Amino acid sequence: MTDKVRIALDAMGGDHGPEVVAPGAAIALSRKPDLNFLFVGDEARIRPLLDADPALRAVSEIQHTDVSVAMDDKPSVALRKGRYKSSMWLALEAVKARRVDAAISAGNTGALMAMSRLCVRMTPGVxxxxxxxxxxxxxxxxxxxxxxxxxxxxxxxxxxxxxxxxxxxxxxxxxxxxxxxxxxxxxxxxxxxxxxxxxxxxxxxxxxxxxxxxxxxxxxxxxxxxxxxxxxxxxxxxxxxxxxxxxxxxxxxxxxxxxxxxxxxxxxxxxxxxxxxxxxxxxxxxxxxxxxxxGLDGVVIKSHGGTDAEGFASAVELGYDMARYDLMEKIHQGFASVAPEPAAPALAGVAS
The missing domain is CATH 3.40.718.10 (Isopropylmalate Dehydrogenase)
Structure with a gap:
């Protein structure tokens, strides 16, 4: 972990998209000044919001995509049309590649879970x-x-x-x-x-x-x-x-x-x-x-789709805490203490 906590934001997720994600990120930044952001989504909608807030713009990067997952998409449909190119997938991919410490989306819960399992993968033993x-x-x-x-x-x-x-x-x-x-x-x-x-x-x-x-x-x-x-x-x-x-x-x-x-x-x-x-x-x-x-091999946070900027800021701060204080390492420590021997089938499902 570096001195900064870098979080990928699915800017197109949720009922309101960048118009809530960007102000929410700004509120979180005012409380956690060591945050950096990767906004993933339509740059034409994201850029004006960052330009209006110099402090947020200074710690943010935009990864453009014009593909997003709809709130009512079935997970299978979201995977077909959004895999590899949607704002949700690309935010998760940044976690997988360790370019960011966490990803946050207010988008479709089923699609986010399905994409997370495919992209970020499961923690070994879960x-x-x-x-x-x-x-x-x-x-x-x-x-x-x-x-x-x-x-x-x-x-x-x-x-x-x-x-x-x-x-x-x-x-x-x-x-x-x-x-x-x-x-x-x-x-x-x-x-x-x-x-x-x-x-x-x-x-x-x-x-x-x-x-x-x-x-x-x-x-x-x-x-x-x-x-x-x-x-x-x-x-x-x-x-x-x-x-x-x-x-x-x-x-x-x-x-x-x-x-x-x-x-x-x-x-x-x-x-x-x-x-x-x-x-x-x-x-x-x-x-x-x-x-x-x-259970994922990385930190992924789901925000409520209809929340406002203050609510989204809470999700960002939760992601910050999970990354800053190393959730994945603590989970690995918890499983290390119960890793079974081959002759201990009762706990085989926990750490296999």
Whole structure:
């Protein structure tokens, strides 16, 4: 790692393209002055935005392409028309070639995952990727994975997710041994599907010096922040994520309706404005925008497609942290401690 962290930006990804990507990069640069950027996309749209911001222009390079992946493209279609030449592929290719330290896209999630697996490739020892999300909790923040990359996972894949999630937590939370829990329908050992129960046995009985396995956690434990890392497969993880997002919006609508109902409630809002502002800040999804594609042999971040500049800046800063504090090395360290001997088939899927 050099003194600078260089990030490739898929400038054409997302609902708004360069008009959000460039301002988002500028916000991130104001907070992380050792950033450099490679903007990949239509130079005719990107150049005026950089010219309007001398500080951003001074640390940025443009790689032109007029091919982009549409938000509604199927992954197979995106691969056929965008492989080797789209802004998404070229940003990932820069990661593969080690010309940049991370890539960030707000584009089509399925296409980004498919292209990442083909271009960047998987980390040796990891079978399936996972999307790791930062989750606001009562205690602070936790990491939840997988939230949508892998539908279904066997025990060894869940163990892999635990190792990778713990590596990410060590960077973000500066914890030597993050606590890890497996999402289940109860905390009792007899509950849950066989894959989850088997993964729990592997984590209890294996040698995992870089994480502290706490057993099963339930859905209500996610918001409590009971553990630093919550591990699940992508189907239930994505449902949990969307449910939490919907609940946050529901609560927000309830509050707005209650505040505007009567004169006294409006006066009460004015008196408690600081508390409401604090709540709004805590529930702002832009502050935790960005999912890390764990399991790839490089740092790839997925930003929400409809986010604004502040939200995209959060994704850039997440990519910065993962690159600056060497996520890949920490993942390799986590797997090194559980590399199996040939006669240890129970963990063969983790490090094979």
């Amino acid at each position: 079978e399936r990727p996972a999307i790791a999300a930062i989750w606001p909790t009562i205690r602070g923040e936790s990491i939840v994975l997988d939230v949508g990359a892998t539908i279904g996972a066997d025990a060894n894949q869940l163990v892999s997710f635990a190792v990778m999630g713990a590596a990410m937590a060590r960077i973000l939370f500066d914890i030597d041994r993050p606590t890890v829990g497996l999402l289940n329908i109860g905390v009792e050992e007899v509950k849950g599907v066989e894959q989850v129960k088997e993964a729990a046995s592997l984590l209890r009985e294996g040698d995992f010096p870089r994480l502290d396995f706490r057993g099963f956690v339930e859905g209500n434990d996610i918001g409590k922040g009971t553990v630093d890392v919550v591990v699940t497969e992508g189907f239930s993880g994505n449902i949990a994520l969307k449910t939490a997002e919907g609940t946050a919006k529901q609560i927000g609508e309830y509050l707005r309706s209650a505040i505007s109902r009567t004169l006294m409630s409006k006066i009460g809002y004015v008196l408690a404005k600081h508390a409401f502002d604090t709540l709004r800040e805590k529930m702002d999804p832009r502050k935790v925008n960005g999912g890390v594609f764990l």
